[in-house]
Amino acid sequence: MKSVALVFTSRKKALTLLRSSVDRFEDDDGSSDLWAECDSEDTIEAVGEALGRYYRVTRVEGDEHAYQRLRKLRPDLVFNIAEGFRGPNRESHIPIICEMLGLAYTGSDALTLSICLNKARTKEILGYHQFPTARFRVIAPGAATAALNSFALPALVKPLHEGSSIGIRNGSLVRTRPELLARVRAVQRRYHQPALVEEFLPGREFSVGVLGNAPAYEVLPPVEINHRALPKGANHVYGFEAKWLWDNPAKPLPILICPARISARLAKRIRDLVCRALEILGVRDWCRVDLRLDASGNPHLLELNPLPGILPAPSDNSALPAAARAAGYSYQELILEVAKHALRRKTRTQSL
Ligand SMILES: Nc1ncnc2c1ncn2[C@@H]1O[C@H](COP(=O)(O)OP(=O)(O)O)[C@@H](O)[C@H]1O
Ligand SMILES: [Mg+2]
Numbered sequence: 001m002k003s004v005a006l007v008f009t010s011r012k013k014a015l016t017l018l019r020s021s022v023d024r025f026e027d028d029d030g031s032s033d034l035w036a037e038c039d040s041e042d043t044i045e046a047v048g049e050a051l052g053r054y055y056r057v058t059r060v061e062g063d064e065h066a067y068q069r070l071r072k073l074r075p076d077l078v079f080n081i082a083e084g085f086r087g088p089n090r091e092s093h094i095p096i097i098c099e100m101l102g103l104a105y106t107g108s109d110a111l112t113l114s115i116c117l118n119k120a121r122t123k124e125i126l127g128y129h130q131f132p133t134a135r136f137r138v139i140a141p142g143a144a145t146a147a148l149n150s151f152a153l154p155a156l157v158k159p160l161h162e163g164s165s166i167g168i169r170n171g172s173l174v175r176t177r178p179e180l181l182a183r184v185r186a187v188q189r190r191y192h193q194p195a196l197v198e199e200f201l202p203g204r205e206f207s208v209g210v211l212g213n214a215p216a217y218e219v220l221p222p223v224e225i226n227h228r229a230l231p232k233g234a235n236h237v238y239g240f241e242a243k244w245l246w247d248n249p250a251k252p253l254p255i256l257i258c259p260a261r262i263s264a265r266l267a268k269r270i271r272d273l274v275c276r277a278l279e280i281l282g283v284r285d286w287c288r289v290d291l292r293l294d295a296s297g298n299p300h301l302l303e304l305n306p307l308p309g310i311l312p313a314p315s316d317n318s319a320l321p322a323a324a325r326a327a328g329y330s331y332q333e334l335i336l337e338v339a340k341h342a343l344r345r346k347t348r349t350q351s352l
Pocket of ligand 1 (some may be wrong): 202
């Protein structure tokens with residue numbers, strides 16, 4: 001039986017660190033949204049259980065002790081869901097350790113993970129390849145904001161390198177110049193990083209799950225983000241409130257439509273865009289890509305999530321597990337597919 005180390009970033013540990021260290025995430029009201037990207041006990045449990053059907057599983061916190069633990073364990077495979085605790089390269093910490101120790105691991109490598117966590121860098125690369133992505137500007141803390149004087153409104157303001165809608169709220173959509181400048185300052189101050197200002201794409205929104213590897217990616221049925229399910233008067237932004245506050249297991253919002261009801265033509269356009277983007281960025285084993293249509297109905301890439309969210313309960317409305325279900329994979333099968341793809345890559349590399 002092969003051994004697998006499941007490496008995660010637990011919400012429990014993240015909250016302990018948050019209380020005891022300098023808080024890069026504190027909001028005006030003292031609340032924090034850092035926990036949003038970390039793994040809940042339910043997720044760690046569900047992934048461990050899925051892997052446990054075929055592998056001998058050891059659970060490893062992806063913290064500063066992970067290097068020594070993995071060095072001792074030397075598992076056949078590291079199943080990596082660790083988002084990391086700190087820094088703009090935090091999603092790369094475990095892949096770098098694995099690379100250094102020569103261990104096989106699931107998912108994309110450190111370079112791909114760090115690039116995709118930086119949404120502007122991702123857009124620059126996609127722009128080089130003539131991909132459609134919303135126009136944007138990056139404003140570092142303390143930098144001049146003159147570039148924003150002519151920036152078309154409405155705009156969406158977000159932190160440069162976050163995920164799970166950390167720093168993206170209903171108020172991130174700004175319609176006036178004073179609002180724009182205030183939001184840029186607020187993001188810089190609260191998240192201690194540059195603000196990314198993007199042209200607002202007002203159309204339908206989709207999230208597309210992918211399994212496997214180039215050139216034979218398996219694209220799962222697209223999921224539509226149903227903006228109409230948001231509370232009355234809310235902006236059409238799938239942000240922090242929409243993901244974590246307005247939608248909860250006690251009262252789930254019908255926020256995901258899966259599979260999305262779209263024409264075969266749009267489905268093909270989206271599929272082609274997604275596969276090309278993944279190939280260019282070197283994405284491996286799994287990913288979820290967010291896209292949105294402009295006012296003319298043309299799809300644009302918003303961001304890539306090479307370490308996608310995988311909340312296990314269907315009522316959690318997690319897009320990748322929902323897309324997998326629509327394709328006929330149970331949650332356990334989804335997790336095992338990812339492990340299988342990674343082990344296949346390992347065999348291929350060894351035979352080179
Ligand atoms: N340029 C944009 N135009 C329109 N909506 C956007 C834009 N950027 C982000 N959004 C909205 O904000 C949500 C979160 O943005 P995203 O970049 O995907 O960040 P996260 O990493 O938090 O998921 C998207 O799902 C979408 O609803
Ligand atoms: Mg997103």
